[in-house]
Amino acid sequence: MAEAPVTADLSRLPADTVTLLRRLGALARERGTDVYLVGGLVRDLLLDVGSVDLDVAVVGDGPAFARRASEALGGTLVVHERFMTSTVTLEDHTLIDVATARTETYERSGALPRVKPAPIDADLRRRDFTVNAMALQLAPAAFGVLLDPFGGAADLAARRLRILHDRSFLDDPTRILRMARFAARLEFGLEDGTAARLAEALEGRAFEFVSGDRLREEIYLGLNELEPAAVFGRLEAWGALDTLLPGASPGGDLAELEELAGRLIALCEKGATWDPSALRLLLLMRSALPPALDAAARKLNLPPSSREVLKYAPRLPELARAAEAAEKLSNVHKVLRGMPLEVQLAVLVFVGPPEARERVFTYLRGGRGLAPELTGDDLQAMGYAQGPGLKPILEGLVEARLDGAVHNRRDEERWVREHFPRPPLAPSDPSAN
Ligand code: CTP
Numbered sequence: 001m002a003e004a005p006v007t008a009d010l011s012r013l014p015a016d017t018v019t020l021l022r023r024l025g026a027l028a029r030e031r032g033t034d035v036y037l038v039g040g041l042v043r044d045l046l047l048d049v050g051s052v053d054l055d056v057a058v059v060g061d062g063p064a065f066a067r068r069a070s071e072a073l074g075g076t077l078v079v080h081e082r083f084m085t086s087t088v089t090l091e092d093h094t095l096i097d098v099a100t101a102r103t104e105t106y107e108r109s110g111a112l113p114r115v116k117p118a119p120i121d122a123d124l125r126r127r128d129f130t131v132n133a134m135a136l137q138l139a140p141a142a143f144g145v146l147l148d149p150f151g152g153a154a155d156l157a158a159r160r161l162r163i164l165h166d167r168s169f170l171d172d173p174t175r176i177l178r179m180a181r182f183a184a185r186l187e188f189g190l191e192d193g194t195a196a197r198l199a200e201a202l203e204g205r206a207f208e209f210v211s212g213d214r215l216r217e218e219i220y221l222g223l224n225e226l227e228p229a230a231v232f233g234r235l236e237a238w239g240a241l242d243t244l245l246p247g248a249s250p251g252g253d254l255a256e257l258e259e260l261a262g263r264l265i266a267l268c269e270k271g272a273t274w275d276p277s278a279l280r281l282l283l284l285m286r287s288a289l290p291p292a293l294d295a296a297a298r299k300l301n302l303p304p305s306s307r308e309v310l311k312y313a314p315r316l317p318e319l320a321r322a323a324e325a326a327e328k329l330s331n332v333h334k335v336l337r338g339m340p341l342e343v344q345l346a347v348l349v350f351v352g353p354p355e356a357r358e359r360v361f362t363y364l365r366g367g368r369g370l371a372p373e374l375t376g377d378d379l380q381a382m383g384y385a386q387g388p389g390l391k392p393i394l395e396g397l398v399e400a401r402l403d404g405a406v407h408n409r410r411d412e413e414r415w416v417r418e419h420f421p422r423p424p425l426a427p428s429d430p431s432a433n
Helices: 015-030 040-047 062-073 120-125 152-157 174-186 192-203 212-223 228-237 254-267 276-284 290-299 304-310 313-325 329-336 341-350 354-367 376-381 390-402 409-419
Strands: 035-038 054-058 076-080 085-089 095-100 102-105 114-117 135-137
Touching: 015 035, 015 054, 015 062, 035 040, 035 120, 040 054, 040 135, 040 152, 054 062, 062 076, 062 085, 062 095, 102 120, 120 135, 174 192, 174 212, 174 228, 212 228, 212 276, 212 290, 228 254, 228 276, 254 276, 254 341, 276 304, 276 341, 290 304, 290 313, 313 329, 313 341, 313 354, 329 341, 329 354, 329 390, 341 354, 376 390, 390 409
Parallel strands: 054 095
Antiparallel strands: 035 054, 035 135, 076 085, 085 095, 102 114
16 A cells, blocks of 8 residues: 655745745646755755755756746746756845756766756655655645655654665765765764765775865865864764875864854954855864875865965964963064964964953954054155165054054154154165265
8 A cells, every 4th residue: 555645844934935835836837847845955844954945856947947937936047057957046035946857977986977857756866865865746736745765754763864876975975075064964873884885985085086176165065064073073983084184183172163263253254355164174174284284285276365374274373372472462463464364363263361362353353454544655755765664664553553552643653753763764865875
């Protein structure tokens, strides 16, 4: 006897989302096809934990359906023809990722797959873990009915991750990193066969077949999880970290350091010139020696700005000690000036005593970008010669500002005359000889 269909409790989702999903199901039916809710949202719905991504899979022409949905719902559309995927952005900024249900074939290990439209069960079969290979029907006649061909719901209940076929990690070794993210985030274990296939893949040096860019993307996703130390701790426990990222240290105080870094990151607006992921990577690699840091930078194809950040790892303890000893903001400035913000924040994370921490924080919040009101031109107008002699004067002004010795232009002029009483003369000035 066939088992009764299981219907997911969609009332756990916001009412607007449910209305949206119903409309998508109806729109697909109008076109004589079916659309399914897939991916992490189905998993998280069954687990009753929050989720953000709205992924749907359409049987047939995904981009054409996405176009129709975008018109009907008043959104904007971006289509990625090569992968037969589209993103619809609604006016309230809701994102819907619309994929064409498909098969994927891997021509070689670690390569990007070749995709071909397929029925929904084939689409689920190409996925990474049973808990991610479930779908919810959105058709009006079967709204919310669960498709679970691989026993994902049972694995969710048993809190374990299971791959769908033996070649899974060979096809796509980045799944090992995904597995670490899910295992850490959901606090799941590995099913025995999956653990055995993992060991084989690591023995076969699976990561060597993956491009640096893909590895970096996956590692950054791990670094941006709520508890990165747990993600990289899993990789270490599985024996995967040595080949992936030699020199990484997820143990010890990383969890604490990451937690503090997370709070600092939330306080700093991400700008064009700084990257929170580079800060997190620096903390993960805090105990690595220069050769391991160089190797990681090359392997992950890091951009020059992140390479520069990583280079500071061996100096962090010494910089933190110097910052702790700094009694004035101008001393903090002398320790940290000219360094990338990621490094300065990492130093702050390492500073222990609350008073010193407060001082470094004050410097980073307000002092770091401080410039004197007087410019080089002003100093020349005051009789100081153009050239390298102006630099110590301007630098001295920054320090005087930081320590509250000057507050405005008049103070600055007075300070300069007092500390540099005899203007250095221009080298071309004949009276200088
Ligand atoms: N997927 C996969 N293999 C990959 C990447 C993705 O099988 N290498 C499938 C999984 O079914 C996954 C879905 O695509 O659930 C969506 O991918 P993604 O958004 O990366 O994963 P989520 O499960 O949604 O994870 P998260 O909660 O981190 O967003």
